Amino acid sequence: MVRRHKKKSRKYLGSRSWGAGNIKNRRGKGNRGGKGRAGIHKHRRLWAIKYEPPRLRVGFPGKKKKLKVLSLDELNKQIEKGFWKPDETGLFKIDLSSQDIKILGSGNPSYKVDVKANAFSKKAREKIEKAGGMTSVKI
Structure with a gap:
């Protein structure tokens, strides 16, 4: 063979x-x-x-988990492309907590969004809440 x-x-x-x-x-x-x-x-x-x-063991500390980042501008673009659909009240519910993402504040939200993520910058949180949206952090 x-x-x-x-x-x-x-x-x-x-x-x-x-x-x-x-x-x-x-x-x-x-x-x-x-x-x-x-x-x-x-x-x-x-x-x-x-x-x-x-x-x-002695010595080196373990690695910290690095969060991926997503800006409010990119979030707007994704909404416009149709990644998320609004509910009856016009609120977009976006759950990014399973993807280890931090939301950054560059840009302004064009829509009402309810975002669940691992972390938010201060400006991102302020801008989302000012636009009538909500933020929640994964525990």
Whole structure:
């Protein structure tokens, strides 16, 4: 039967080091850096920070979630394109809380909107409420 993949060992025929770089890089136990958790506070410190349980971790804080931003101008354009439909009172109910979005205040809202998002700038909140809309933050 025909094979779809050749053995990896065939790739390295004629290659002296089999992808290890210099010959000395895989020679003997001296290249291991110790056995078990040896060197956890010395040469394996970054490994410990990354993989050890939190009680043993040291150092770097976790990443903060970055919010995507959406301006009031872009919100108006999306309403004009028909992404959201108004209810009987003419109010557009827009729920962006699942998308991790912060609403910024550049532009002016042309419509009454009830926006639910992760965060609002002060100006965005003022402008929306001044236009007769409502804002609510996801908890």
